[in-house]
Amino acid sequence: MDLKQKMELAYDTKIDNFGNKIEFSYPNETVAISTTNSECFLKCAHCNGHYLKNMTPINDYENKIKSKNVSSFLISGGCNFDGDVPINKHIDTLKKLKEEGYKLNAHLGLMDEESINKVCKYLDIVSFDLVFDKDTIKEVYKIDKNAQDYITAYETIKQNTEVAPHICIGLKGGEIKGEYEVIEYLSNNPPKKITFIVLIPTKNTEYEKVSPPDLNKVADVLCSARISLPNTEINLGCMRPRGEYRSELDKIALMCGVNKIVLPSRSAKNKAIEMDMNITEGKECCVL
Structure with a gap:
């Protein structure tokens, strides 16, 4: 299926298992x-x-x-x-x-x-x-x-103790490499919650000059997780690029069926209202 169809399936999967709600976390x-x-x-x-x-x-x-x-x-x-x-x-x-x-x-x-x-x-x-x-x-x-x-x-x-797996999308210099294998492994024994973060090209690091992963590829990973882990709470964590990239990513994440977004962009809040989602707010780290 193409990405649009995959996003529709992911979102429907989220609705079926969690309803039309989203949590915005401000830790x-x-x-x-x-x-x-x-x-x-x-x-x-x-x-x-x-x-x-x-x-x-x-x-x-x-x-x-x-x-x-x-x-x-x-x-x-x-x-x-x-x-x-x-x-x-x-x-x-x-x-x-x-x-x-x-x-x-x-x-x-x-x-x-x-x-x-x-x-x-x-x-x-x-x-x-x-x-x-x-x-x-x-x-x-x-x-x-x-x-x-x-x-x-x-x-x-x-x-x-309880453990929340974290997956950094594009960790290898912006490449998608190994993320799907982790999702497949987790699908055999699904965790209660999982957090996705996205590579931030950071000043004074080896990856300072790389580009963050393509948003369509990030969306595909998020959708794969939602479809493969239908009953797992999926968080979009605080570690992700800022600016226009974050603004677009956050809106996409809503449509991919995530349960929680940490420090959401204004565009995500507006999109959630547009989608008539039931919005709640948290005050702690996304896995707590």
Whole structure:
């Protein structure tokens, strides 16, 4: 079928399973904290540590929340050379945050089984990037890992807490490579929720000069996910290009049957009204 037909099927699938509703998320009550400050060993091709600079260092989080209404935390950080985020060194902080009643989401990366077992006791959910294409893993993350390494970590986390797979569309310099394989894998045991993000060509990274993936190709991936995962909540996450690209992407995502859009563009809000959708708003990270 062509893309127009696929979008119609995807949207009908969403209506059949979730109704004509959309959530717009404005995660002001979630604080993102980094366990490595702004440091990352891997210097990945798409990030180079840039996005860690917007996070609060884990040792400073108490000062950060004094003047804010905070209900949850996203705990992340830079990866080491094995591809895992060293959250396991901050078990005491995780325990303290849980005892104080906060909801916790975390990026663990390719953490080992023992550490996963310890850390997940305190986590409500894990956001886990699934990447299957070996060339992409090597080019972007600079590590010698493969799809099975990601599957092993994902399945281990699943045994310990809820996990929301994340797929970055166009991760390999704007190319679509491996995304459909991840969707096919997930369709065999569908998760409760999944988040899609889209490559942002970021200044001072190897991918600074690339173009984000073609919008029609992004739409096709989103539709494939909606059709293959009819009962899974599909989020369009905060990490996606801004400007005109985001304006068009957000409208397309509505028509592809997503359930939630983080920090939606004005055009998406107008489109949702035009489509007579039942709009709700959230105040936390998209998987919480």
